[in-house]
Amino acid sequence: VNALERRLARLESERDLARLAAEYCHGADDRQIETFLAVWEPDAVWDVGPHRFTGVAEIEAAVRRQWDAFDGMLHTTSNPVIEFDTESLARGRLDVVSVAVLADGRRVLTTGRYDDVYARGADGWRIRERRAVVTTSTELPAPPG
Amino acid sequence: VNALERRLARLESERDLARLAAEYCHGADDRQIETFLAVWEPDAVWDVGPHRFTGVAEIEAAVRRQWDAFDGMLHTTSNPVIEFDTESLARGRLDVVSVAVLADGRRVLTTGRYDDVYARGADGWRIRERRAVVTTSTELPAPPG
Amino acid sequence: VNALERRLARLESERDLARLAAEYCHGADDRQIETFLAVWEPDAVWDVGPHRFTGVAEIEAAVRRQWDAFDGMLHTTSNPVIEFDTESLARGRLDVVSVAVLADGRRVLTTGRYDDVYARGADGWRIRERRAVVTTSTELPAPPG
Numbered sequence: 001v002n003a004l005e006r007r008l009a010r011l012e013s014e015r016d017l018a019r020l021a022a023e024y025c026h027g028a029d030d031r032q033i034e035t036f037l038a039v040w041e042p043d044a045v046w047d048v049g050p051h052r053f054t055g056v057a058e059i060e061a062a063v064r065r066q067w068d069a070f071d072g073m074l075h076t077t078s079n080p081v082i083e084f085d086t087e088s089l090a091r092g093r094l095d096v097v098s099v100a101v102l103a104d105g106r107r108v109l110t111t112g113r114y115d116d117v118y119a120r121g122a123d124g125w126r127i128r129e130r131r132a133v134v135t136t137s138t139e140l141p142a143p144p145g
Numbered sequence: 146v147n148a149l150e151r152r153l154a155r156l157e158s159e160r161d162l163a164r165l166a167a168e169y170c171h172g173a174d175d176r177q178i179e180t181f182l183a184v185w186e187p188d189a190v191w192d193v194g195p196h197r198f199t200g201v202a203e204i205e206a207a208v209r210r211q212w213d214a215f216d217g218m219l220h221t222t223s224n225p226v227i228e229f230d231t232e233s234l235a236r237g238r239l240d241v242v243s244v245a246v247l248a249d250g251r252r253v254l255t256t257g258r259y260d261d262v263y264a265r266g267a268d269g270w271r272i273r274e275r276r277a278v279v280t281t282s283t284e285l286p287a288p289p290g
Numbered sequence: 291v292n293a294l295e296r297r298l299a300r301l302e303s304e305r306d307l308a309r310l311a312a313e314y315c316h317g318a319d320d321r322q323i324e325t326f327l328a329v330w331e332p333d334a335v336w337d338v339g340p341h342r343f344t345g346v347a348e349i350e351a352a353v354r355r356q357w358d359a360f361d362g363m364l365h366t367t368s369n370p371v372i373e374f375d376t377e378s379l380a381r382g383r384l385d386v387v388s389v390a391v392l393a394d395g396r397r398v399l400t401t402g403r404y405d406d407v408y409a410r411g412a413d414g415w416r417i418r419e420r421r422a423v424v425t426t427s428t429e430l431p432a433p434p435g
Contacts (some may be wrong), residue, residue, distance in 0.1 A: 001146065001291065007298055008152055014305060015159060022224035025240065029280075074256040074280055076223035076240050078366035079312035095315065095366050097242070097387070099256050099281055107283050109254075109399075109430070111364040111389050135319075135364055136389055138397050138430050140254070140283050146291065153297055160304060167369035170385065174425075219401040219425055221368035221385050242387070244401050244426055252428050254399075285399070285428045 009087065016125045017082055017118055021094055024127070025075040031067055033060065040127050041119060047131040072101040077114075088120035096132070105142035111135050154232065161270045162227055162263055166239055169272070170220040176212050178205065185272050186264060192276040217246040222259070233265035241277070250287035256280050299377065306415045307372055307408055311384055314417070315365040321357050323350065330417050331409060337421040362391040367404075378410035386422070395432035401425050 020039050027036025037056050040046070046053040046062065053062045066073070079095045094114045101107055117129040165184050172181025182201050185191070191198045191207065198207045211218070224240045239259045246252055262274040310329050317326025327346050330336070336343045336352065343352045356363070365388045372382045384404045391397055407419040 001149065004149060004291065004294060004298060007302065008149060008156075011156055011298075011301055011305065012152065015156065019226060022226045025224045026226065026238065029240075072280060074240060074242070076221070076242055076366070078223060078368060079315045081309060081312045081316065093316065095319075095364060097364070097366055097389070099242070099254070099283070101281055107281060109389070113364075135362060136391055136397060138389075138433060140285065140430065143283060146294065149294060153294060153301075156301055157297065160301065164371060167371045170369045171371065171383065174385075217425060219385060219387070219403075221366070221387055223368060244387070244399070244428075246426055252426060285430065288428060 010084070013084070013087070013090070013120070013125065014082055017090065017092060018080060020118065020125055020127060021077050021080065021092075021114075024130075025077060028063060028066070029073050029075055033063070036060075036063055041121070044127055045129040047129070049132065049134065070100045071103055071105075074099050082118075090118045090125075092116040092118060099140075107140040107142070109136075109138045109140055111137075155229070158229070158232070158235070158265070158270065159227055162235065162237060163225060165263065165270055165272060166222050166225065166237075166259075169275075170222060173208060173211070174218050174220055178208070181205075181208055186266070189272055190274040192274070194277070194279065215245045216248055216250075219244050227263075235263045235270075237261040237263060244285075252285040252287070254281075254283045254285055256282075300374070303374070303377070303380070303410070303415065304372055307380065307382060308370060310408070310415055310417060311367050311370065311382075311404075314420075315367060318353060318356070319363050319365055323353070326350075326353055331411070334417055335419040337419070339422065339424065360390045361393055361395075364389050372408075380408045380415075382406040382408060389430075397430040397432070399426075399428045399430055401427075 023035055024039045037060060040056055040059055043055055046059050053059045075096060075098045077094045077096055082090050082092045084090045096112050096114060098110045099107055112134040115131040116127060118125050119128045168180055169184045182205060185201055185204055188200055191204050198204045220241060220243045222239045222241055227235050227237045229235045241257050241259060243255045244252055257279040260276040263270050264273045313325055314329045327350060330346055330349055333345055336349050343349045365386060367384045367386055369385045372380050374380045386402050386404060388400045389397055402424040405421040408415050409418045
């Protein structure tokens, strides 16, 4: 039973990490700040290309600037690969495709990936570090007014 | 063992619900009516913006109208978040990106989400209610003839 | 416990097959040949429309030609449905959306699906056969230089 329990706990951790990835997207796209901030450890690092935000206060300010800059966004994630260093520390890589709506109606289709570190504390798994890497960014025409 | 069995059954339910989401897309996109209809409860509700279809007969008529309107479609789903009210009733939210091909060859890239209710009966999990919300719709050029 | 172990092993196989799908994409997109080739059985078949590659040597040559032809690619997978013939042989179907960058900067958005056969050997699950079917291919404008 102990061996079964360990295997089951691993599957549950993978399920919880998949959910963390989903809640990040839903929080960002639905502009639900509590949902978005709940995926991070208090001292988490969000590294988005030239910028690096440390701690939830900086992360909150950064996501709010994104919300000001875009009329809307949708993030989809795919292809998660998780490696466990221990049962409470893991690294992950996801692929991401997003569609953002600019203020003038044009859309930007972006592809990229997340390179993540996750840690499990008293409240479950959280993102300790997320590095977002953009691989392509393509402007799509605005829909006919 | 009973506690292990309950945790395992939960993971299996999540797996079954992920498969339900996949079969919906495959049924719709491959135009396999049996696959598509098998994901719904007999009295299910499919709420697609201004329209609301109740029961599998209305749902079948609605998907056949979509098949008439488009030369082809591909739906991808992402970021599932499932909440269980009981072990046989759950709510889910998924993100969706679809590409539809119009009769003249133009393509429409649509982003949105599904807000779902699932119920488990004698034949397993089915969709009781799906509300589809479109967040963006962008026309892409037709490929060069 | 034996019945629990069998159910757990099934979930682990599904997890392993999801990871295989992810490693295929990461290997191809990151141009990591070891990662890409590790997902295949030695005699695997990769059927990509008019072409059919048999064995890892042909598969390696084929992916390297793709890498020469494109400046970059990102594959996302979705909607996996796996059917087990036995505990070491399974069939799967996935939906795929990819964005490829051409040498002149234009992008091609492709939708399609993978029809797969997987087998489990001493080293775990591998792809025995993958048939890639393209359903749409749409050229997107290059970003402003």
